[in-house]
Amino acid sequence: MYAQLVETGVKRLKTYEEMSPEERGFQLKIDAETKIEAKNWMPEGYRKTLIRQISQHAHSEVVGMLPEGNWVTRAPTLKRKLQLMAKIQDEAGHGLYLYSAMETLGADRDEEIDKLHEGKAKYSSIFNYPTLSWADMGTVGWLVDGAAIVNQVVLQRTSYGPYSRAMIRICKEESFHQRQGYQILLDLMREGTEEQKQMVQDSINRFWWPALMMFGPSDDQSPNSQQSMAWKIKRKSNDELRQMFIDQTVPQLEFLGCTAPDPDLKWNEERGHYDFGEIDWQEFFDVLKGNGPCNKERVETRKNAIDGGAWVREAAKAYAEKQQQKKQKVA
Amino acid sequence: MADWPLYEVFVRSKHGLNHKHVGSVHAADAEMAMENARDLYTRRSEGVSIWVVPSAAITASSPDEKEVLFDPSDDKVYRHASFYELPDEVGHM
Amino acid sequence: MSKAMTQQAALHEYLLRLADSDMILGQRLCELCGKAPALEEEMALMNVALDLVGQARNWYEYAAELIDDGRSADDLAFRRDAHEFRNALMVEQPNGDYAVTMGRQFFFDAWHYFTIAALTKAPDERIASIAAKAAKEVQYHLRRSSEWVKRFGDGTEESHQRMQTAVNDLWRFTGEMIEADEIEQSLFKAGIGPDPEQLAADWKGLVNEVLTEATLTPPPEDAWMYRGAKVGHHTEHLGYILAEMQFLPRAYPDAKTW
Numbered sequence: 001m002y003a004q005l006v007e008t009g010v011k012r013l014k015t016y017e018e019m020s021p022e023e024r025g026f027q028l029k030i031d032a033e034t035k036i037e038a039k040n041w042m043p044e045g046y047r048k049t050l051i052r053q054i055s056q057h058a059h060s061e062v063v064g065m066l067p068e069g070n071w072v073t074r075a076p077t078l079k080r081k082l083q084l085m086a087k088i089q090d091e092a093g094h095g096l097y098l099y100s101a102m103e104t105l106g107a108d109r110d111e112e113i114d115k116l117h118e119g120k121a122k123y124s125s126i127f128n129y130p131t132l133s134w135a136d137m138g139t140v141g142w143l144v145d146g147a148a149i150v151n152q153v154v155l156q157r158t159s160y161g162p163y164s165r166a167m168i169r170i171c172k173e174e175s176f177h178q179r180q181g182y183q184i185l186l187d188l189m190r191e192g193t194e195e196q197k198q199m200v201q202d203s204i205n206r207f208w209w210p211a212l213m214m215f216g217p218s219d220d221q222s223p224n225s226q227q228s229m230a231w232k233i234k235r236k237s238n239d240e241l242r243q244m245f246i247d248q249t250v251p252q253l254e255f256l257g258c259t260a261p262d263p264d265l266k267w268n269e270e271r272g273h274y275d276f277g278e279i280d281w282q283e284f285f286d287v288l289k290g291n292g293p294c295n296k297e298r299v300e301t302r303k304n305a306i307d308g309g310a311w312v313r314e315a316a317k318a319y320a321e322k323q324q325q326k327k328q329k330v331a
Numbered sequence: 332m333a334d335w336p337l338y339e340v341f342v343r344s345k346h347g348l349n350h351k352h353v354g355s356v357h358a359a360d361a362e363m364a365m366e367n368a369r370d371l372y373t374r375r376s377e378g379v380s381i382w383v384v385p386s387a388a389i390t391a392s393s394p395d396e397k398e399v400l401f402d403p404s405d406d407k408v409y410r411h412a413s414f415y416e417l418p419d420e421v422g423h424m
Numbered sequence: 425m426s427k428a429m430t431q432q433a434a435l436h437e438y439l440l441r442l443a444d445s446d447m448i449l450g451q452r453l454c455e456l457c458g459k460a461p462a463l464e465e466e467m468a469l470m471n472v473a474l475d476l477v478g479q480a481r482n483w484y485e486y487a488a489e490l491i492d493d494g495r496s497a498d499d500l501a502f503r504r505d506a507h508e509f510r511n512a513l514m515v516e517q518p519n520g521d522y523a524v525t526m527g528r529q530f531f532f533d534a535w536h537y538f539t540i541a542a543l544t545k546a547p548d549e550r551i552a553s554i555a556a557k558a559a560k561e562v563q564y565h566l567r568r569s570s571e572w573v574k575r576f577g578d579g580t581e582e583s584h585q586r587m588q589t590a591v592n593d594l595w596r597f598t599g600e601m602i603e604a605d606e607i608e609q610s611l612f613k614a615g616i617g618p619d620p621e622q623l624a625a626d627w628k629g630l631v632n633e634v635l636t637e638a639t640l641t642p643p644p645e646d647a648w649m650y651r652g653a654k655v656g657h658h659t660e661h662l663g664y665i666l667a668e669m670q671f672l673p674r675a676y677p678d679a680k681t682w
Contacts, residue, residue, distance in 0.1 A: 062463065066457075073451060073669060074669065077502070077673075078501055081454075082481070085473060085477065089466070089470035092466040092467050093374065097354055100356070110334070188681070191681040193679055301458060305459045306462075311580070311586070312461035312462065312465075312583070315575055315580050317335065317579075318580045319578055320360035335464075363464075363571075367464040370471050
């Protein structure tokens, strides 16, 4: 979800016979669930796919600070303010864990961030939607982090060791995020005024479909999934994850006393799953291409922060060098 | 820009345990690396002690050399305490 | 101090000063969310902001208990108007560039550090315990902000220029922080808070030391100082800060929960 449509550059899976001895050894390790570590030999495609996926994931965490940052200065109570601040800080932290995992593959963080700022790198499309009311802080925590967790729990078993370890750490820390969001909504629905309850329903109406899109296109539209699954970078298909998310979310939605903006959403006894309506994939691809409500603002904000901070980072570096020289003189 | 170098971070989570590698941070100097590591890796009071080491200063074995580096010691059982059988009367050692 | 103001009322005022300064500076740092000059700084800024808003909550809670007029800690933070706020003028100044952000932080942290240290010795146990928890946090804030002042001052030509400008511009808000009024004088006599003369000397000593090490020129001692926060006369910035910070409780006055 935080990494949608990751290119693998591979059109068709190779059979064991078609692989070079190195590739075969690598694939056997993967098949035996042995984690790949930074210094292991790996196919170039695997390395590049991972760099793309982990950097997308990291960018998503960092850009994901902005929709919530939009309300942190307007949080309505001291408790809510502190919770939201802690959550946003975790997101920055998770971005850093992920960039750190990515750098073990020989990628340069600054270069990857530059790609984001030039509009060449993707990040989760969900963060291109605006947060328009306080209830969105609840919905983002509940639906957006909820969808993220479904994906990330599975990614703890991803084949690349540093990525897997970052995911384990992130999942451990993120458990409070979804609860924090759900509790905001629950409090508003239980003890809120009529206006506050409407705020919640309106927020769910706006975020429901974009949250479902977070898992990426349907399996038959995901040409890269097959290779990512064979490399065990991905562990479950987009549609499987989406269904898991819906199945666990609908009872929570009902408990809130709210509805989803989907007339086709209903329990299917035979399948043992919820059926749901057709996702507007045109909207998904539009947002991914840069035509979402906030794409421009999000990327600009990040770019301005890093570009505008160049003199700060240079100053710190210059100071460090001067201090080093002083130390050497003394010694 | 590539301006702040990378430091590897090791955290001792409890007294009596070894420092364990947890990830990396970028920083202009070691002092800043220490503070950044504190902010990033011990937000939930996970640590009692932190080491930061410039990533460039680390030499790592290649996992593909595992056999050369580590297998020879597999037969040096005398390095392991259980190799030495002591009479029960000696008690715990 | 006017005769009408009892020791108790003085304490209420003082607690609000502590709380409001923490709160407003925390709010200013929240504005930087997602906009820090490096990702590592996002973590650090939010850490400091979390500490400050956490401290504000502790002081507001105690103030609300003592004032005891039915207002909660949240009411004190979100339902008072600018003229009722008692935060230092320094903390309501805009973030500016990162030299201003760090200069503001450093001037405040230096004051905060000595003030909190003295408050840990207060005979009022609640104050002493809130201060004891804050003391560790504030020590870290001060170390961080003074390091940044040094980095900028002794960094590049550009950063030196920016830092010197920030120091010069912010200087006029430092006077009121280290100049005790009757309330602070009387509380000091009751064992609460720092010795005013000592605080001023400590603050000046530390600030001079750091600025000198940073190769910056401290502004003249007799420079003109902007005053008024202690009686609710703020700069124009505070009204806008509150308009944003208090928006929800003000727009939905009937809301009982958030």
